[in-house]
């Protein structure tokens with residue numbers, strides 16, 4: 001069986017910042033409320049860029065200086081500007097790739113982890129040797145900036161990972177995917193007319209998020225066979241700082257082991273885990289031998305976990 005791992009990571013956040021102070025001027029909210037309930041202080045907004053452009057920029061960063069050319073492109077997005085051309089084909093075109101297999105995945109906020117699982121499985125069972133996995137999300141497209149309950153949450157961003165079957169640095173050893181159909185209607189967005197119509201049952205989804213993060217972490221941790229004293233980190237979907245804080249309290253895992261940057265980027269749907277992972281890797285937060293669990297949850301209600309050996 002081929003062993004698959006991550007060779008490089010890339011991320012892109014558009015330069016325009018939308019701060020809590022900016023939102024205080026447009027809706028009935030306060031910086032204090034937003035920080036206390038979510039941890040978010042600012043987010044990035046893509047101006048003049050579509051979701052696929054954000055994925056392309058992240059992919060360029062991921063492939064910069066590398067000779068490897070992907071033969072498979074799996075693109076996660078729930079905010080793609082068109083259904084056709086689909087996002088993976090736009091990315092392959094922008095990067096001038098030569099006849100890769102290319103398709104999109106939409107599993108809402110869990111989409112990047114779903115895509116890593118799908119790409120690595122295709123690589124193990126098929127001819128593919130180098131997979132570009134991306135997430136490009138323009139959440140601002142569907143955000144209603146008159147609705148204070150949701151407009152404070154979201155930002156735009158892109159992320160990318162290059163998976164290879166040799167020479168990788170961080171092996172992808174395990175994954176776990178699922179969906180809770182009973183909650184299918186609890187997060188809604190995107191009516192193809194481009195209306196800013198995001199809606200969620202925040203309280204129910206919060207409960208699901210905390211339970212799911214703890215449960216999937218438990219599953220992956222058990223299967224990883226960690227010895228006492230082995231260091232591990234969790235990179236959760238960046239929806240709300242309080243979700244991680246609740247799981248930290250329940251599990252006793254200190255907050256330093258949760259990789260969080262929701263404070264600076266808000267919720268970027270499926271791009272969020274990639275943005276957080278790339279930043280932590282670049283800052284040298286992980287060391288060889290660490291285990292890193294990526295855990296997504298969100299609309300669907302979907303969930304997805306993956307294990308990386310650093």
Ligand code: UT7
Pocket residue numbers: 028029030033034037038109148149150152187201202203205206207209239240243267269297298299
């Ligand atoms: O990415 C997909 C996964 N999504 C998630 O994981 C999201 C999970 N849910 C959450 O993160 C939280 O539920 C929210 C951040 C969305 C909301 O926080 P909450 O603590 O559940 O607040 P709430 O909706 O219960 O609202 C509490 C109060 C309400 O006022 P009343 O009814 O108590 O008078 C709201 O009207 O806060 C009010 N409120 C606000 N006040 C100031 C709601 N939004 C705001 C706001 N500023 N922006």
